[in-house]
Amino acid sequence: MDLKSLSNEELKELVIKGEIGAAELTDAGICPTCFNRENGNILYGDDTGRMLYEDEDFECFFVGNPRADGHVAISTKKHFKDMMEIDDEICTKIFVLAKKVMNLIKDTYGAESVYLCTMCDGPMNHFHLQLIPRYSFEKRGSKNFVKPRFEYKEDTEKLNELRKKLDYK
Ligand SMILES: [Zn+2]
Numbered sequence: 001m002d003l004k005s006l007s008n009e010e011l012k013e014l015v016i017k018g019e020i021g022a023a024e025l026t027d028a029g030i031c032p033t034c035f036n037r038e039n040g041n042i043l044y045g046d047d048t049g050r051m052l053y054e055d056e057d058f059e060c061f062f063v064g065n066p067r068a069d070g071h072v073a074i075s076t077k078k079h080f081k082d083m084m085e086i087d088d089e090i091c092t093k094i095f096v097l098a099k100k101v102m103n104l105i106k107d108t109y110g111a112e113s114v115y116l117c118t119m120c121d122g123p124m125n126h127f128h129l130q131l132i133p134r135y136s137f138e139k140r141g142s143k144n145f146v147k148p149r150f151e152y153k154e155d156t157e158k159l160n161e162l163r164k165k166l167d168y169k
Contacts, residue, residue, distance in 0.1 A: 003028035011035070015042055026124045033126035034079050050152065052159070053101070053166040057093060060101060060166070062159070067147040068133045070109040070158070074098055075128040082120035082127050098129050104165050105133055108158050112136045115144055 014020045022032035022043055036043040053060040060074045080086045102114040111133035118129050134144045
C-alpha cells in the first residue's frame with residue numbers, strides 16, 4: 001500500500017484501526033511527529049499533561065519514556081529533519097530556550113547537571129533537543145545519554161513549578 005497517495009482522512013482511519021503506526025508512516029516518508037500534531041495527538045496520545053511551555057515556534061514537554069526524572073524535550077513546530085536544516089533565527093531561539101529550561105530543571109529537580117543532545121537521523125525525523133538531568137549519585141559522562149528508559153510518572157508539584165516559571169498556562 002502506498003501510504004503517500006492516501007488522504008489525511010484515510011491515513012487517520014488506518015491509524016485508528018491500528019493498521020499503521022509511526023514506523024509505517026516513517027517508511028512512507030511521512031513525519032509521525034507532524035502527523036500526530038496535525039491530527040490531535042492521534043498517534044502518541046494526549047500529551048497536554050506533560051506540556052511545560054509552548055510558543056509559536058516550539059513545544060517543550062516531559063518525554064513519555066524518560067531516561068531520568070526531569071527528562072525534557074524541546075521540539076520545533078515546523079518540520080525540520082535535523083539541526084543542520086534549521087535557520088539561524090530558530091537555532092538561536094531554541095538554544096536560548098534550552099538554556100533557560102536546563103537551569104530550571106537543575107533547580108527544580110536538584111540535578112547536578114543537565115545534558116543536552118540532539119541526534120536526529122535516518123530518512124524521516126523531526127528535529128528536537130533532549131535535556132537529560134544527571135544527578136549527584138550518578139557518574140559523569142556520556143553513559144547518561146543511554147540510561148535505561150522508564151515510564152513517565154507525573155510529579156505534580158514539580159510540573160506546576162516549572163510551568164509557573166515558564167509562564168505556561
Ligand atoms: Zn515533522
